[in-house]
Amino acid sequence: MRHQGHTSGAQNVLWLALGRPMVATVVATAATAALADEPPAPPNPAPLTQLAQANPGAPATSVAAGMPDMNSPLIKVEKNRVNLPEPTLSSQAKSQGLIGDSHLNLLWRNYSDYMEVSNSSHRHAWIQGVQANYESGYTQGLIGFGFDASLFAALKLDGGKGAGNMVHVGKDGDGQNQLAWAYPGMYDIKGRISETVLKYGLQIVSNPFLDPHDNRALPPTFLGASLVSKDVKDMSLEAGSFTKVDARGHTNLSSLSTSYGGVKFSRLSYFGGSWDYAPSGTLSLYADQADDIWRQYYASVSHSIGDPRTVKWSGMANVYSTHDTGAARQGHINNNAYSLTLSAQHGASGLLLGYQQVLGDQFFDYVNETNGIYLSNSMDVDYNAPHERSLQLRYTLDGSYLGVPGLRAMLWGVMGWDADASAGAAANASASSPLHDLYWKNGEPVHGRHHEIGFVPSYTLQSGRFKDTKITFMAMWHVGQAHYSDSNNMEYRLVVNLPMKVF
Known part of the structure; x- marks a missing residue:
């Protein structure tokens, strides 16, 4: 100052x-x-x-x-005379009205994917998706009201029967032959006081439990209520309760479920927040409950020092603690999982080392259709088997330091070992158990080693008619021993995102 x-x-x-x-x-x-x-x-x-x-x-x-x-x-x-600073107006105080602050944006996404799984399936798909997202402003006054509405649509340019949820999936689980589909992807009503927003409807939220797994032509969305408040300086507080999901590839609402256990449940509720305790440091604390499945707690801390022109050091720690609750429909759960990362950046180049470990006899699980696993080594696969340890080495490139702003690249390798699901396999020894296939692989309890490598370059256009268009290529290869839960696979993906602002 x-x-x-x-x-x-x-x-x-x-x-x-x-x-x-x-x-x-x-x-x-x-x-x-x-x-x-x-x-x-x-x-x-x-x-x-x-x-x-x-x-x-x-x-x-x-x-x-x-x-x-x-x-x-x-x-x-x-x-x-004392010259007092002008008071800072809240977002609601600066409202230009329901129409005045409204926006309509389009996101065109051309998505193609090719994947081979050893001794199993082959899939390929090429989809043109579009999201038309309308966001109204808020009415003026102490309390503002508004609404949002989005239309999602997709056209299948190519896609075989093994494409799964990369193309349209009907209510009966089939429907890959459908050429085109459209549906209301999001809709909600909302209210705002100062910097606090309450929404109810089909929406997208982002937190350590319910971050949408947006890796298809169209993202999943969730039905429920969310509250986000930024009225406290340097803090963001949020809470929510959700009951349904509009999954990737689907045009209808379905029940929430766990990602690995596949057990359905009626409601997920959460609360928590983050605090920027320093210009380069953040602390987060959250808790959630999947009814009759688990209670889960999450904490993280991140901090950076230095400057990329010399060396910028960054560290981060994440931890989840999961315990069964209510009817315990996914069985006994007493599981902790954590990851630690340390990275250094000098100019355009960055190097990260990440260590991750699961402490418990169960898989670390999270909500299906989400990326609710904020652990460092969750890349192509999650490295989340019971007792598993994993280590990652990652290189990143930032083209802005080379005079090529918009260019990014990431190259990584991860190795996992010490997986041991014998306790979970004993508890689900019967083939009729809904969790049998999770803990058993090729006739033995899940165990063994595995590794992967991946490469993701991307470029974002910096000017011109198609400014902000992002082109991303992804290549990943995973190799595991015969009794590890994830099979060998190779995957190639090309995604082009073209945003357009209508008004």
């Missing part, structure tokens, strides 16, 4: 006596010159005799010396 220098009392008085008339003259002359072709003539300061006439109560000797009487009421008022 710049600090203003302090002037002496005599200088202040001289400014009050001489400076204000001079400023007025300069402003008036400059305003006239703005319409003329020639520069203005320098202003003529008012003679001291005119100053004396403007303040007849002042002694002539003082005026002649350029020193007005310090007892003048005008001088006292100006000397004691």
Whole structure:
């Protein structure tokens, strides 16, 4: 912050006596010159005799010396005046109304994917998707009201029967032969007070439990209520309760379920928030409950020091603690999982080392259709088997330091070991158990080692008619031993996102 220098009392008085008339003259002359072709003539300061006439109560000797009487009421008022900062208006106080702040944006996404799973399926798909997202403003007043509505649509350009949810999936689980589909992807009503927003409807939220898994032509959305407040400086607080999901590839609502266990449940509720305790440091704490499945707690802390022009160091720790609750429909759960990362960036290049471990006899699980696993080594696969340890080495490239803004690239490798699901397999030994296939692989309890490598370059256009268009290529290869839960696979993906602002 710049600090203003302090002037002496005599200088202040001289400014009050001489400076204000001079400023007025300069402003008036400059305003006239703005319409003329020639520069203005320098202003003529008012003679001291005119100053004396403007303040007849002042002694002539003082005026002649350029020193007005310090007892003048005008001088006292100006000397004691305190210039208070303008109050900061909240988002609701600055509202331009329901229509005035409304926006309509389009996102065109061309998505193609090719994947081979060893001794199993082959899938490929090429889809053109579009999201038309309308967001109204808020009515003016202490409490503002508004609504949002989005239309999602997709056209299948190619896609075989094994494409799964990359193309349309009907209510019966089939429907891959459908050529095109459209549906209301999001809709909600909303209210706002100051910096606090409450929404109810089909929407997208982002937190450690319900972050949408947006890796298809169209994203999943969730039905429920959400509350986000940023009224406390440097803090973001949120809560929510959701009951349904419009899954990737689907056009209808369905029940929430767990990602690995596949167990359905009626409601997920959460609360928590984050605090920017320093310009480069953030602390987050959250808790959630999947009814009759689990209670889950999440904490993270991240901090950075230094500068990329020399070396910028960044560290982050994430931890989840999961425990069964209610009817425990996914069985006994007593599981902790954490990850630690340390990274260094010098100029365009960055290097990250990440360690992750699961402590417990169960898989670390999360809500299906979400990316609710904020652990560092969740890349192509999640490295979340019971007792598993994993280590990642990642290189990143930021083209802005090379004179190519918009260019990004990431290259990584992850290795996992010590997976041991024998306790979970014993508890689900019967083939009729809904969790049998999760804990058993090729006739034995899940165990073994595995590894992956991946490469993701991307480029975002910086100017022109298609500015902000992002082109991303992804290549990933995963290799595991015969009894590890994730099979060998290779995947290639090309995604082009083209945003358009209508108004």
